[in-house]
Amino acid sequence: MEQNKKKAGKAAMIFRFLKPCLPLMLTGLFFSAMITVCQAFIPQVIRISVDGVLGSDLSKIPEWVKAFLSEETIRENPGKMLTIAALAVILLAAINIAANYYSKVFAAKGSESFVKGMRDQLYDHIQKLPYSWHVKNQTGDIIQRCTSDVDVVRNFVTNQLMEVFRIIFLIVFYMVIMFSMNVKISLIAVSFFPIVILYSGYFFSKIAQHFQEADEAEGILSSVVQENLTGVRVVRAFGRESFERKRFDEKNERFAGLWIYLGKFLSLYWSIGDLITGIQILTVICMGVLFTVDGNLTVGEFIAFVSYNSSMAWPVRSLGRIISEMSKAGVSIDRIAYILDEKEEDDRPGVTKPAINKDIVFDNVNFKYEEGAAVLKNVSFTVPAGKTFAILGNTGSGKSTLVHLLNRLYDLPDGCGKITIGGVDIRDIDRQYLRSQIGMVLQEPFLYSGSIKENVGITRESSAFDDIREACEIACVDSAIDSFTDGYETIVGERGVTLSGGQKQRVAIARMLVEHTPVMIFDDSLSAVDAQTDAMIREALKKRMAGTTVILIAHRITTLMQADCIMVLEDGAVAEMGSHEQLMEHHGIYRRIYDIQMNTQLDADSV
Numbered sequence: 001m002e003q004n005k006k007k008a009g010k011a012a013m014i015f016r017f018l019k020p021c022l023p024l025m026l027t028g029l030f031f032s033a034m035i036t037v038c039q040a041f042i043p044q045v046i047r048i049s050v051d052g053v054l055g056s057d058l059s060k061i062p063e064w065v066k067a068f069l070s071e072e073t074i075r076e077n078p079g080k081m082l083t084i085a086a087l088a089v090i091l092l093a094a095i096n097i098a099a100n101y102y103s104k105v106f107a108a109k110g111s112e113s114f115v116k117g118m119r120d121q122l123y124d125h126i127q128k129l130p131y132s133w134h135v136k137n138q139t140g141d142i143i144q145r146c147t148s149d150v151d152v153v154r155n156f157v158t159n160q161l162m163e164v165f166r167i168i169f170l171i172v173f174y175m176v177i178m179f180s181m182n183v184k185i186s187l188i189a190v191s192f193f194p195i196v197i198l199y200s201g202y203f204f205s206k207i208a209q210h211f212q213e214a215d216e217a218e219g220i221l222s223s224v225v226q227e228n229l230t231g232v233r234v235v236r237a238f239g240r241e242s243f244e245r246k247r248f249d250e251k252n253e254r255f256a257g258l259w260i261y262l263g264k265f266l267s268l269y270w271s272i273g274d275l276i277t278g279i280q281i282l283t284v285i286c287m288g289v290l291f292t293v294d295g296n297l298t299v300g301e302f303i304a305f306v307s308y309n310s311s312m313a314w315p316v317r318s319l320g321r322i323i324s325e326m327s328k329a330g331v332s333i334d335r336i337a338y339i340l341d342e343k344e345e346d347d348r349p350g351v352t353k354p355a356i357n358k359d360i361v362f363d364n365v366n367f368k369y370e371e372g373a374a375v376l377k378n379v380s381f382t383v384p385a386g387k388t389f390a391i392l393g394n395t396g397s398g399k400s401t402l403v404h405l406l407n408r409l410y411d412l413p414d415g416c417g418k419i420t421i422g423g424v425d426i427r428d429i430d431r432q433y434l435r436s437q438i439g440m441v442l443q444e445p446f447l448y449s450g451s452i453k454e455n456v457g458i459t460r461e462s463s464a465f466d467d468i469r470e471a472c473e474i475a476c477v478d479s480a481i482d483s484f485t486d487g488y489e490t491i492v493g494e495r496g497v498t499l500s501g502g503q504k505q506r507v508a509i510a511r512m513l514v515e516h517t518p519v520m521i522f523d524d525s526l527s528a529v530d531a532q533t534d535a536m537i538r539e540a541l542k543k544r545m546a547g548t549t550v551i552l553i554a555h556r557i558t559t560l561m562q563a564d565c566i567m568v569l570e571d572g573a574v575a576e577m578g579s580h581e582q583l584m585e586h587h588g589i590y591r592r593i594y595d596i597q598m599n600t601q602l603d604a605d606s607v
């Protein structure tokens with residue numbers, strides 16, 4: 001039952017993508033049927049010619065031929081008949097060429113529009129999937145599902161599905177002709193078909209799982225390559241080349257091993273298939289000879305029969321191959337459906353777009369990720385509008401999680417407290433709108449491949465160059481950019497590898513500033529800049545971005561000591577909260593960290 005439901009789901013998915021390109025596909029199929037009809041006429045022309053020239057039994061020559069060429073002409077002028085037969089074959093060949101051309105053109109157009117539609121929808125859907133889904137799934141694997149698996153499905157639709165229809169039409173059409181010529185020998189020929197089809201069916205059920213394993217192994221291999229390439233700096237810095245090589249070799253070996261196994265399996269299939277086909281052709285020829293000798297078949301009919309039978313042998317066998325390859329497509333369809341079936345991020349009904357320049361309140365927030373222990377425990381605090389609120393805490397204490405919750409990368413489940421902005425629960429605020437109002441610079445800034453100007457202006461398509469420049473000035477990266485030969489047009493490579501860590505962070509800060517959002521979050525995003533530049537950036541921000549609510553996450557006390565309020569987070573719970581002066585007087589964690597950092601600073605200064 002469940003299995004049937006799954007199959008129906010797969011078929012429905014394919015049909016959904018197929019629907020817009022169905023007219024193109026059907027036109028391709030029409031031309032393909034025309035090829036079959038043309039090819040079916042050729043053995044008939046040969047049959048009539050042979051029977052006419054040998055003149056053994058003219059009663060079997062169709063009446064429409066006799067209306068065209070009298071029995072006398074056939075007997076006395078075989079040359080004329082052969083010329084007409086040759087012209088007929090040339091005409092059929094010409095029609096065949098044209099039909100072949102158009103069947104391929106329409107099939108290609110249909111398949112491209114099919115695969116384009118599928119890629120578009122996949123990409124669009126992935127953009128709307130929750131952040132938690134992206135965290136859970138490996139990028140390499142997702143890429144493979146969107147490329148290799150889509151290609152397998154394209155192959156399935158263009159080469160396999162279309163081919164199945166073409167072959168079924170061919171078999172039915174040829175069988176009608178063969179049965180009209182001689183029922184007994186046709187039955188002998190056809191009696192082999194169930195064996196071939198059952199054999200293919202058995203193979204089909206055996207091979208699906210191996211194809212799935214091979215596909216998964218390819219996904220793992222892609223992930224290893226992708227990780228290695230994106231983490232190339234770490235690999236080099238830690239001299240992990242040989243370790244990475246070994247890791248790749250292991251996965252590559254497994255992948256190759258699975259394909260070798262599949263190759264063996266397929267070879268066995270083909271060999272046994274060859275044997276069955278050979279026996280079938282031999283049987284039909286032997287029986288045909290006996291029937292001809294007994295006078296039940298004319299020589300022309302025998303030749304035509306053998307020709308039809310041989311022409312059908314390959315398509316029937318291809319049916320087996322196609323069915324076996326269809327099992328592979330089934331796996332790929334499942335892998336694509338895994339993405340498409342995932343629920344997109346959505347809002348609950350009645351969401352609004354209130355002003356965001358209001359107090360942000362975390363009220364008794366408790367949170368844990370899908371896997372793992374509680375990350376935030378009864379966290380309550382208020383970020384007053386227009387003020388700077390700093391968060392300090394050890395690694396893994398839940399600082400970034402607070403930010404993830406605030407811009408709704410994760411939604412707070414019911415009964416786990418509340419986060420409000422201006423008194424409105426953020427789950428009642430339109431998600432896209434909320435994110436557009438909260439600017440964020442992440443710990444590891446991501447830069448797109450493109451110029452610095454594009455990277456800074458990317459969040460606001462309308463941003464003028466003056467805005468971009470101003471943002472870069474505030475982020476203290478303007479003079480560094482000017483020192484590059486191409487200035488703002490400097491291309492930063494994939495993930496900005498041509499910039500230093502601090503420069504990347506500052507470009508990312510400028511990108512956020514261009515947005516002019518009422519709330520700005522700096523998630524440990526000043527860690528790669530020196531203390532002096534850090535102070536300059538904060539000073540510039542204070543002057544030019546007055547009235548903006550700023551949430552500052554940092555490990556360096558000097559970065560956050562001037563904030564209006566500082567919260568110290570320890571193991572997911574609020575340990576201390578207050579201004580710098582209050583916390584210093586409190587002699588708690590904050591004071592301890594302050595003393596350690598200041599002493600370290602003094603030691604460093606005295607060296």
Ligand SMILES: Nc1ncnc2c1ncn2[C@@H]1O[C@H](COP(=O)(O)OP(=O)(O)OP(=O)(O)O)[C@@H](O)[C@H]1O
Nearest residue numbers: 135369371372375394395396397398399400401402
């Ligand atoms: N997507 C996730 N799924 C499961 N656990 C997660 C996820 N993200 C973070 N965690 C866990 O939640 C805890 C808090 O992580 P978080 O990133 O909020 O800490 P942090 O205080 O920002 O740390 P750091 O200062 O190192 O950035 C950690 O134990 C972390 O392992």
